[in-house]
Amino acid sequence: MVFAGLTAQDVWATQHTRTEPDTTTVPKDWFLRDPGSDHVQGLSVEKAYATLLQGKPSKTVVVAVIDTGIDIEHEDLKDVIWTNEDEIPGNGIDDDKNGYVDDIHGWNFIGGKNGNVENDTYEVTREYVRLKPKYENIDEKKIGKKNKAEYELWKRVKAKYDRDLKANKDQYDQYSQQYQLYMNAYGTLNFCDSTLRARGDGKPLTKASLTALDGSNDTVRFAKETLLRVLKEADDNANVTEFLDELEEYLKQLKEGVDHYSVAVDYGYNQTFNSRDIVGDNPNDVNEKNYGNNDVEGPYARHGTHIAGVIGANRKNNLGIKGIADNVRIMSVRALPNGDERDKDVANAIRYAVDNGAQVVNMSFGKKFSPNKEIVDAAVKYAASKGVLLVHAAGNDGDDLDVxxxxxxxxxxxxxEVKSWLEIGASSWGDNENFVASFSNYGKKSVDVFAPGVEIYSTIPGNGYEDLQGTSMACPTVVGVAALLFSYYPDLTADQVKTILSQSTRKFDHLKVTKPGTTDEVTVSQLSITGGLINAYEALKLAESWKASTPK
Structure with missing residues (x-):
């Protein structure tokens, strides 16, 4: 699973690799800004609206977001959510005969009559469980040619499962111990602070005022000595309350670590956990289609809601943020659990999006194994045959996808290969060695372009807004620009939109950047097919020139 800022690698990866540039002077909407006038490596979206799109007619474009779900009631999204006009809400009838009852705003392939899947196993765990009975105790010399490839897969799966399970258990134990230790310390220090402030003049304590307090009372003496021990290396003006605030913030970070690794251990690598009881489908029937429910938000829609906002948050309501595309309808197709998505759900999600009119599909997810890749391939080919552009996040492991x-x-x-596909890496706002995000996957033959994916401010459930980062965030910036092209130049095909987006990228031919996952410096052109950064202004200009040169 590749999605960002929640339970998987996106934000987590950035916390465990090199530090990204300081954000204090960067505007929240930096990814919409222009490199020339705003001095950040954004998409020039606002420049495009101001200079190229004023008064220009546009067509509504349907964009499907295959993800964790979307808060369709969010103040910045409710007016741009796709509605199935052929379905009558709440009547319990499949009015449009598409196999999905009351699919008003999309469909949920990881839900059932009794609720929704929240957590699921990782694909490596499912493959481990599938292959273990066949190969765990087998004599390698007795493996025939017919099973050789599957046996080699088993060895890779077992090695990864054993390694990753141990690593996650170790991390969980470390974070849990640290969290408990600091929680105890925080409780003690808070008690000491409140005790001493009550004994003093009630003002915030500094190291100097703490030293001057009378410590004849046993309780006061304990509190005073405890805090002075903690502040041993601080100067006399050190503020105890500020220190406690910093400690509280650190505790929040530790708690995120505990939660992250507990999900991995309790669910992701749990061989006996089964999420599909909720769905009620037959997980082994990869051709099954009509399962799920119409709850397109689900229990944890933060990731999908954030992506939807980047693509098309209402630009005219003076609330929150501005999305990239101004005439879209966003379809929520829920297929991503807190764990790895299943091939069956991905294939059905793509087909549902295509059959219900999506022209662009955002796919901010990914995994290392795909046991039923043939059914996903069939869905991808189907999308391409219907003129749909598929945009996929490259992932956040700092890996070379050529390998x-x-x-x-x-x-x-x-x-x-399917032509109408774009693979997206993540970039940051500066034209320096940190331009390519430290977590981003890359590939001279595999990743098409880079797009903004660091500190992206967008919508989250409950009318909220938040910075998240990852290739999951870079992917919808490209989807948003693609939607602009489809909207303002409706005669363009998916292949043409891909070509325009690729040819109009801003190049950084001589810029040396840190190669993700290493300390090596390489040129940007070595990390993707185009060696460039998506740019809305340049893409729209190129689309206009194509239109002008097309014979009437």
């Missing part, structure tokens, strides 16, 4: 796997892919099992 490492990140499914789904445009490359098909039976050979060939």
């Amino acid at each position: 490492e796997a990140n499914f789904p892919t445009r490359t098909l099992l039976k050979g060939g």
